[in-house]
Amino acid sequence: MITALIRRLVEMLFVMFGISVMVFLIFFATPGSDPAARIAGRNASQETVAQVRLDFGFDKPLPVQYGLMMKRLFVDQDLKSFVNRGQNVVPQVIEATPVTLSLVFGAAVLWVLGGLAVGVVAAAVQGSLLDKGLMVLALIGVSMPVFWFGEVMNLITQARLHDTWMFSWVPALGYKPLTTAPWEWFKTLVIPWITLAVLYIGIYGRVLRANLVEAYQEDFIRTARAKGLSPMRVMLRHALRVSLIPFITMFGLDFGVLVGGSALLTEVVFGLNGIGHLTYTALLNLDLPMILATVIYAAFFVVLANAVVDVLYIFIDPRMREA
Amino acid sequence: MIPDTASPLIEARALSKRFTIGKTFMPGSGKQVHAVNEVSLTVSAGETVGLVGESGSGKSTLGRCLTRLYQPSGGQLLFEGVDITDATMSELLPYRRKMQMIFQDPSASLNPRRPVRELIGEPLRVHKIRPTAEIGERIEELMGLVGLPVEYLDRYPHEFSGGQRQRIGIARALAMEPRLIVADEPVSALDVSVQAQIVNLFADLRDRLNLTYVFIAHDLGVVRQVSTRVVVMYLGTIVESGETESLFAAPAHPYTEALLSAIPRMTASGPRIMLEGDLPSPIDPPRGCVFSTRCPRATALCRETRPALTARPDGRQVACHTPIGA
């Protein structure tokens, strides 16, 4: 089991390395384009371009270029944005990270709990009116565009009903750091959490229900019932345990992608300056150093989340331990 | 039908198949499973060779190596005297037609959205076995051969019972006009009353079409019924082979004896030889005789040295240091 874990971690490092090489090649070694000119930004003078070429070693072989770039990014951390001149890239990413992490973590807690509840209840009363009702609600949750739902939430909590007892506690849009003002942090994020989670509760609830219904066709469920176990125990200790595997797979992918910047729409609607926001601005301005940093950052979280999922598999499913 | 004089149709010479499991890109990872270990087997035209053994014996893997569905890891494979061990896909093409495989569950190979007419006609068209004008006639002929009414041609696979689906599977294999059919547990998924029909069908087709079979099954009664010669496998090797009735009447290898005695019978039979334990792991097979860990007759020699498969005057081959009745 320990070897399986170690192997998984080593593989993760390999994948990270592969991604960084690929991103580097796409941005800096695409034939027919001068990376120095692209880093220097639009309308840069000849001297700036020459300076950049020297700084980044673009006259040297590719592996050296790659090494220099990674050194700048991770070791010296002095890779500078060329749009906001002089701004280091890494601190900006570091500054945006807690915002996105706070948003996605909180939403993830909500959607995991909500998804489990919806899936388990619906599967337990499969075919009943409650089951059908829950599935319709879940479908509505999946169908609502997040930006629209976010704006509606804002309209209600910031404007229409803001002055009533119900939503007067909701602070103005924006992010409050957890470390300095935990209660404010919580209050500003509750509405964004719910907004982001609704979609995923719908998806996870529906998928979990389908998996549970399928699990109930399995022989081992019949055995569990033949043992005289209570329906609750059959559901939670047998059916759910087995159905969690696809649930966790999905969670790993979604979580990684969201932390990597895909919560952009929610961030924009609620005025949270997170990674999604940062990536979006960098792309608009073709800010190559910033794009490089955010892409590697996003890749890191996707790979990390998947590695965590694989480790979880090993705990949840003993069949994975030997493989 | 006399194996000794007929020419070998397919011949395996020290054929091996190893699988690697648990391999990642990390060096040193992965284990070798010796699914088939240096098996030599000659099947002459007109013979039906029954391949028996329990799960893990390598009988299915050997069957798939014979039809080159698997690439053997070692040894030689000759079909009609031509070495096809390392033949490429295109070199294999003419032989693929001549050796067909039939599986336990035919449903998996029958496209559920196609009527039987198309399922059977497809190989005829793809391999241009018959001119287009004759295809319709040939399909009806094939249906007749496997005992399905022509009226069923426009039905879909799900409308058939298990036995009928196996008949469709056989018709598809026959469409290629093969010389050799390797059948892997073709009747084990069927009900007993239907199983007998399909066993009889195999026998009829062999006589009418001059087919050669390699018949893989775990059911010894079925194998005895269809085979002219039986090959008993254990842990990837052949432990005994011989003419069917004499092998069943007087097994020479202790494993064959135990296997036969384990079959539940409706009539009273002699005392049962109860084998202890399970098959050893094919990842780490015993050093001496493969059966030595469970053999009631095993000696120190058996645990040290693996006995070679040796032929007796009567054609029986046994791999045992202390065969029964010797």
Next chain:
Amino acid sequence: MANPDQPALLEVEQLKVSFATDRGRVTAINDVSFRIDEGEFVAIVGESGSGKTVSLLSILGLTDPRTTSVEGAAHFRGKPILGLKDSALRKIRGKEIAFIPQDPLTAMTPVHTIGWQIVEQIRTHQSISAAAARRRAVELLDEVGLPNPEAAFGRYPHQLSGGMRQRAVIAMALSCNPALLIADEPTTALDVTVQAQVLELLKRLRRDHGSAIVLITHDMGVVAEVADRVMVMYAGRVVERGTAREVFAAPQHPYTWGLIASIPPVDGPRPHRLPSIAGTPPTPANIPAGCGFAPRCPHRFAACDSLPPRLPRDGHGAFCHLDEATRARLAAAPETAR
């Protein structure tokens, strides 16, 4: 074996099971009655779709109540169990009547250890400490012949071989000392040498524990090896029943004749062709109104369009229109004799 004075362990009367399908209601089991006495070894033989498994699952309340309706009566030790509330039935299931499923790989929850699953069953029915339940589980694993039971306790189902898994499932079924064990094709997924071991184990357990065993199987050879009494099922009905000796010595139903004859022998003369039963068994949706076997029966006559007379309650009998004289004549004929 059946002793009418003693109360039966399990008595089933006129069991009828029907399913709701897309094409309406189909009756899978019709008019099935039987009794099992304490300590008996009874085999139910039949092909797929004959209803042999469904009949017992429905008695245990293990069929899906939304699609399945179960009618008739079943008494366990004199108490009615059919239509009992699930909570009351759960006290019998796993404790008094245990179930041994067919394929032990799919029949055990893959994510829990063997030991965990046995302890779970023990502690569901008995209020004993976890440590005591654990000791009992290890004892059971030892009893069914798992080498190194302590280690086996912590193994997951996929880590054991098929035979060892089946032993573990049997240990679990035995954990509450049930009066009745229902084994659904317990050896079908196993190799013959392992099958012989497991059948031997079942016979020994009956001796040691005195549990009655109902063995559901399609293999006549297995029946002959172990059973005291036999019920042959076809198309949702019991077509023949009697002691194993009676049924094998003088089978009465043409289906039983065909079933026995179609098994390729492993000794004696090799038949040129296997006697086979023409056609295929009906699915529950197309069971004929009269005798279910009539469409495949070589001896059918006009009367077979109607239902044959009911089986006698006791003794050897067949659900068939043929009179005794005709039956004796046919059974003596070379194509049906064996």
